[in-house]
Amino acid sequence: MTQRNPMIGKVIAIDGPAGAGKGTLATSLAREYRMKYLDTGTLYRTVAYKVLRAGGDPAREEDALKACDLSDYDFKHMGNNKFCVLLDGEDVMSELRTQSVGQGASKVAFYTSVRSALKQFQIEFAEKWASQYGVILDGRDIGTVICPDADYKFFIDADPEVRAHRRIEELKSRGHQANFEETLSEILERDARDRGRKDAPLKPAGDAYVVDTSHKNALQVLQMVMDYISMPVAKV
Ligand code: DC
Numbered sequence: 001m002t003q004r005n006p007m008i009g010k011v012i013a014i015d016g017p018a019g020a021g022k023g024t025l026a027t028s029l030a031r032e033y034r035m036k037y038l039d040t041g042t043l044y045r046t047v048a049y050k051v052l053r054a055g056g057d058p059a060r061e062e063d064a065l066k067a068c069d070l071s072d073y074d075f076k077h078m079g080n081n082k083f084c085v086l087l088d089g090e091d092v093m094s095e096l097r098t099q100s101v102g103q104g105a106s107k108v109a110f111y112t113s114v115r116s117a118l119k120q121f122q123i124e125f126a127e128k129w130a131s132q133y134g135v136i137l138d139g140r141d142i143g144t145v146i147c148p149d150a151d152y153k154f155f156i157d158a159d160p161e162v163r164a165h166r167r168i169e170e171l172k173s174r175g176h177q178a179n180f181e182e183t184l185s186e187i188l189e190r191d192a193r194d195r196g197r198k199d200a201p202l203k204p205a206g207d208a209y210v211v212d213t214s215h216k217n218a219l220q221v222l223q224m225v226m227d228y229i230s231m232p233v234a235k236v
Contacts, residue, residue, distance in 0.1 A: 011130050011149075016138075041105060065111070157211070164180060209228055
């Protein structure tokens with residue numbers, strides 16, 4: 001007899017700064033629980049990428065807002081729960097992962113107009129998939145703004161130096177070199193912008209379970225979070 005997936009109908013919200021391990025955790029949870037996963041940073045990165053491609057400035061609200069029409073893009077779920085962004089049929093995921101697009105994403109994300117243009121997509125995604133599979137969203141404001149009623153909320157954090165090392169390793173694995181000091185200062189700059197903005201700043205929801213991943217590997221973090229989810233009192 002097949003067992004009903006206990007996470008059907010559930011929403012998991014994961015927030016935290018760049019490089020803390022949100023994506024790794026969300027991907028593993030999605031696999032473990034057979035849930036659908038949306039990395040919402042991809043949306044902000046897509047907007048920034050579009051601005052940069054058009055020769056615009058992500059820090060200018062007018063340019064950022066012009067790029068908010070996500071219908072030019074195709075957001076696809078590949079079979080293995082990998083999310084893919086296609087522009088004119090071409091996979092642009094690796095372009096979206098660059099440092100400059102990450103910085104640009106943090107700049108466009110500053111504007112309330114941009115945040116509200118992207119909000120509906122995220123809410124619709126959560127509603128559409130939660131009832132069939134259960135859904136995981138990660139970003140900066142999932143537990144506070146996008147899914148304030150999420151069943152489980154996690155805030156994943158780590159020391160900036162640790163996050164810088166992880167970022168360098170990630171870049172290396174894709175054949176890029178990066179300098180530690182520069183990477184660290186980019187992380188600190190992005191943190192300050194994401195935490196300091198007026199609208200939906202990066203901060204733990206009052207009812208989030210905060211996990212510091214500085215001295216933990218991905219498997220230990222996954223285990224902690226799954227243990228928390230399986231506790232009878234875990235529902236926030
Ligand atoms: O998670 P990421 O590094 O791909 O996100 C890129 C930027 O997008 C991040 O610096 C801030 C912004 N962002 C946001 O403001 N809100 C979200 N829910 C997700 C990302």
